[in-house]
Amino acid sequence: MIKVTCPYCGQRAKYVDSKVVYGRSYGMIYLCSDCDAYVGVHKGTDKPLGRLADKELRYWKMAAHDAFDPLWKTKKMKRNQAYKWLAGRMGLSTRETHIGMFDVSQCKKVIKICENSKGEFNNGKARTKNK
């Protein structure tokens, strides 16, 4: 297993089965029980998906996905195009642009960016909205 440290307290995270937090097993996770922070791993590996997330960050990551995922799930653009676009807006490289790696303020930024650009993606489909 890989040495993963908790970004909140700096202790080494434990590599445990996810049933500790979910009640049933979804594979392994890295967990800091002191901070109630954890992260899953890439399937079939012991590589963490991102940084350990505490309750607040888990909430914001979910919210960021809710705002961002529809961009590519609705086929307005391909997934990698959507990430490239987001990277540009965030001022990051595409390699750095993974919601799993973001902190709370970056997740909030994603939500704002997506909300502010809704219009861009509805071009062509020009929805008529009465105010």
Ligand SMILES: [Zn+2]
């Ligand atoms: Zn910790």
